[in-house]
Amino acid sequence: MSTVIRNGTIVTADLTYEADVLIEGRKIAAIGPDLSGDEVLDASGCYVMPGGIDPHTHLEMPFMGTYSSDDFESGTRAALAGGTTMVVDFALPSPGQGLLDALKMWDNKSTRAHCDYSFHMAITWWDKQVFDEMETVVKERGITTFKHFMAYKGSLMVNDDEMFASFRRCAELGAIPLVHAENGDVVAELSAKLLAEGNNGPEAHAYSRPPQVEGEATNRAIMIADMAGVPLYVVHVSCEESHEAIRRARMQGKRVWGEPLIQHLTLDESEYFNADWDHAARRVMSPPFRNRQHQDSLWAGLASGSLSCVATDHCAFTTDQKRYGVGDFTKIPNGTGGLEDRLPMLWTYGVGTGRITPNEFVAVTSTNIAKILNVYPRKGAVLVGADADLVVWDPEKTKTIAAASQQSAIDYNVFEDKEVRGLPRYTLTRGRVAVADGEMKPQEGWGEFVKRPPNGAVNKALSSWKELTAPRRIERAGIPASGV
Numbered sequence: 358m359s360t361v362i363r364n365g366t367i368v369t370a371d372l373t374y375e376a377d378v379l380i381e382g383r384k385i386a387a388i389g390p391d392l393s394g395d396e397v398l399d400a401s402g403c404y405v406m407p408g409g410i411d412p413h414t415h416l417e418m419p420f421m422g423t424y425s426s427d428d429f430e431s432g433t434r435a436a437l438a439g440g441t442t443m444v445v446d447f448a449l450p451s452p453g454q455g456l457l458d459a460l461k462m463w464d465n466k467s468t469r470a471h472c473d474y475s476f477h478m479a480i481t482w483w484d485k486q487v488f489d490e491m492e493t494v495v496k497e498r499g500i501t502t503f504k505h506f507m508a509y510k511g512s513l514m515v516n517d518d519e520m521f522a523s524f525r526r527c528a529e530l531g532a533i534p535l536v537h538a539e540n541g542d543v544v545a546e547l548s549a550k551l552l553a554e555g556n557n558g559p560e561a562h563a564y565s566r567p568p569q570v571e572g573e574a575t576n577r578a579i580m581i582a583d584m585a586g587v588p589l590y591v592v593h594v595s596c597e598e599s600h601e602a603i604r605r606a607r608m609q610g611k612r613v614w615g616e617p618l619i620q621h622l623t624l625d626e627s628e629y630f631n632a633d634w635d636h637a638a639r640r641v642m643s644p645p646f647r648n649r650q651h652q653d654s655l656w657a658g659l660a661s662g663s664l665s666c667v668a669t670d671h672c673a674f675t676t677d678q679k680r681y682g683v684g685d686f687t688k689i690p691n692g693t694g695g696l697e698d699r700l701p702m703l704w705t706y707g708v709g710t711g712r713i714t715p716n717e718f719v720a721v722t723s724t725n726i727a728k729i730l731n732v733y734p735r736k737g738a739v740l741v742g743a744d745a746d747l748v749v750w751d752p753e754k755t756k757t758i759a760a761a762s763q764q765s766a767i768d769y770n771v772f773e774d775k776e777v778r779g780l781p782r783y784t785l786t787r788g789r790v791a792v793a794d795g796e797m798k799p800q801e802g803w804g805e806f807v808k809r810p811p812n813g814a815v816n817k818a819l820s821s822w823k824e825l826t827a828p829r830r831i832e833r834a835g836i837p838a839s840g841v
């Protein structure tokens with residue numbers, strides 16, 4: 358069975374050109390003029406792009422006394438509806454739980470996925486078992502990224518000594534550490550003070566996490582990674598202070614990537630001042646939404662290349678779940694949705710306004726992360742031999758975002774009423790048409806786990822450089838090396 362995508366304009370991270378795409382089975386078999394196949398998809402007036410890769414989701418995540426409400430079934434269905442064909446979720450051991458044990462739980466949940474997926478592994482505690490199991494996670498399971506929470510004191514947070522030890526282990530294994538960069542100690546102090554002063558509404562969540570807590574933690578993680586000799590990926594960069602630390606590090610030759618979210622790019626802190634408690638609480642996430650200046654900084658980072666990937670951190674809680682925090686903002690489950698809306702929102706507010714080009718759009722939604730995760734060009738590419746994870750993008754198609762018509766299982770949408778221009782005409786997952794003109798054709802269980810090889814090009818280059826510039830003993834006549 359073959360499929361040909363006809364009459365479209367291919368847009369990749371570096372090229373725009375007219376050609377047909379022939380798919381045989383799960384792969385792209387040919388690219389060129391006048392191709393034919395058993396099934397024809399008309400792409401007239403459309404762009405043919407690599408499907409989106411969302412590197413940051415929390416599907417059915419146990420968190421703050423509950424579970425996020427989108428699981429791998431509804432979450433990946435939402436992804437495909439919006440043109441995303443691969444998600445990377447976080448396997449999260451509870452403190453004291455082994456990494457391999459936690460992975461079994463994520464293996465079970467993910468059997469329902471409609472599109473391909475991979476995992477990051479979180480390091481939530483530290484001892485010899487974790488150190489040892491990291492090797493199996495990388496070498497046998499093909500999971501080469503390890504997340505560290507510098508916030509959520511008392512639950513997921515790790516301290517600097519644990520982070521340094523884990524970063525060094527990542528360096529040895531050719532893996533990449535990720536950080537949620539907020540100073541958890543300061544957040545805990547500020548939260549207690551705000552509550553004591555009677556500030557218990559959702560807006561106090563934002564007051565408890567000012568940009569400084571993010572800037573400080575980002576800079577600290579960058580320096581720790583540099584001392585450990587490992588690249589670093591900073592998730593959900595929301596403010597200039599954090600972006601500044603990343604920008605500076607990159608200019609110094611440090612290997613650091615920053616990931617803003619579509620929510621921080623397009624929604625601002627005024628959401629928390631809404632008189633409706635539910636409206637504000639539904640938007641509580643960490644880091645919180647910021648002001649216009651921070652948003653401008655993030656957009657500039659995407660255009661200039663100092664920020665690399667746009668994600669969602671999709672972690673969706675219903676209104677009822679958010680209400681656990683009535684009277685105490687620290688109990689509002691942290692997280693927002695966005696899987697279905699990331700591409701249309703970024704196209705509308707990024708390409709539609711001229712802040713980024715269509716090629717930059719492909720880079721930040723797909724190709725850059727495929728390279729960072731070392732799965733390029735199998736994913737993130739329109740090339741012969743690549744997986745046929747594709748989106749046929751209609752730049753003129755419009756809709757008004759509404760919870761009533763979304764795939765996500767929750768009862769609201771943080772982008773409610775936003776008008777978007779630019780939507781999938783078709784979404785293909787490994788050659789299978791999962792969305793056709795707004796009609797969903799999902800297949801539960803179609804999604805496959807994507808194993809990733811360690812030691813990508815950046816890890817290799819950085820370890821060579823660190824080895825070359827490592828401190829060396831000065832030989833002195835009559836002084837033995839052992840010190841005896």
Ligand SMILES: NC(=O)NCCC(=O)O
Pocket residue numbers: 415537641642643644670672691692693
């Ligand atoms: N971001 C957020 O508020 N919730 C999801 C967990 C995390 O990434 O911190």
Ligand SMILES: [Zn+2]
Pocket residue numbers: 537592593643644
């Ligand atoms: Zn986080």
Ligand SMILES: [Zn+2]
Pocket residue numbers: 413414415670672
């Ligand atoms: Zn997250």
